[in-house]
Amino acid sequence: MSILLGVNIDHVATLRQARGTRYPEPLHAALLAEEAGADGITLHLREDRRHIQERDVRLLKQMLQTRMNLEIAVTDEMLAFAESVHPEHVCLVPERREELTTEGGLDVAGQMDKIGRSCERLAAAGMDVSLFIDPDPVQIDAAIACGAPTIELHTGAYAEASGLQQASELHRIEEAVRHARGRVVVNAGHGLHYHNADAIARIPEIHELNIGHAIVAHALFVGFKDAVREMKELILRGRSGR
Numbered sequence: 001m002s003i004l005l006g007v008n009i010d011h012v013a014t015l016r017q018a019r020g021t022r023y024p025e026p027l028h029a030a031l032l033a034e035e036a037g038a039d040g041i042t043l044h045l046r047e048d049r050r051h052i053q054e055r056d057v058r059l060l061k062q063m064l065q066t067r068m069n070l071e072i073a074v075t076d077e078m079l080a081f082a083e084s085v086h087p088e089h090v091c092l093v094p095e096r097r098e099e100l101t102t103e104g105g106l107d108v109a110g111q112m113d114k115i116g117r118s119c120e121r122l123a124a125a126g127m128d129v130s131l132f133i134d135p136d137p138v139q140i141d142a143a144i145a146c147g148a149p150t151i152e153l154h155t156g157a158y159a160e161a162s163g164l165q166q167a168s169e170l171h172r173i174e175e176a177v178r179h180a181r182g183r184v185v186v187n188a189g190h191g192l193h194y195h196n197a198d199a200i201a202r203i204p205e206i207h208e209l210n211i212g213h214a215i216v217a218h219a220l221f222v223g224f225k226d227a228v229r230e231m232k233e234l235i236l237r238g239r240s241g242r
């Protein structure tokens with residue numbers, strides 16, 4: 001099985017919001033990413049609107065040639081917004097306003113009713129739902145019980161670790177993927193970059209990696225298309241074991 005690359009363009013918008021300018025335009029980045037081989041575009045509409053704006057989501061929905069994976073918090077406002085835009089995929093993520101980035105996975109096991117109802121609501125409107133969770137068997141079982149067809153494993157702990165600790169975090173992700181095998185589609189992402197994504201891509205059952213910050217950063221030096229191409233080549237190489 002091959003592996004897909006979803007390119008997260010949030011941090012193109014971060015640069016724009018830092019100065020309140022009209023540039024850089026996230027749509028421009030998304031179209032270049034698609035030309036360079038991205039299989040989908042991921043974006044996170046945060047409640048505090050620190051990077052992506054509603055206007056970005058609506059514009060991208062009209063223009064993307066691949067598919068949109070919209071990340072949102074589990075709130076009525078966000079669910080209603082997703083229903084109004086109707087992206088192909090919606091990924092439910094935890095959110096804390098004071099956090100620098102998404103620090104962990106959604107506690108699905110601790111809020112089964114709320115998440116189950118949200119999954120049902122989005123599925124009824126024709127969207128493919130995924131739940132962004134830690135590589136934890138309890139959370140995987142809870143996500144499946146909620147009816148989510150897809151999970152995305154948070155790779156942040158692996159990305160932040162080094163040495164033996166990193167090997168142990170990688171093992172945790174491999175075990176989680178094994179636990180989910182054949183029961184749900186498994187994606188992964190967060191904090192992956194050009195020096196750590198290949199080991200995750202090598203796990204054969206992972207369907208798609210969502211990668212953003214590292215691609216946007218590398219694009220400053222090589223351009224957006226080359227940054228996406230390099231990441232796509234790297235994960236395909238990882239998958240083929242070369």
Ligand SMILES: CC(=O)[C@@H](O)[C@H](O)COP(=O)(O)O
Nearest residue numbers: 010044071093100101102190
């Ligand atoms: C949920 C997630 O992992 C992505 O949204 C990614 O982290 C980029 O967004 P933030 O940096 O705002 O968390």
Ligand SMILES: NCC(=O)COP(=O)(O)O
Nearest residue numbers: 008189190191210212213
């Ligand atoms: N869901 C993870 C994602 O979209 C990309 O996160 P990052 O590469 O920006 O950390």
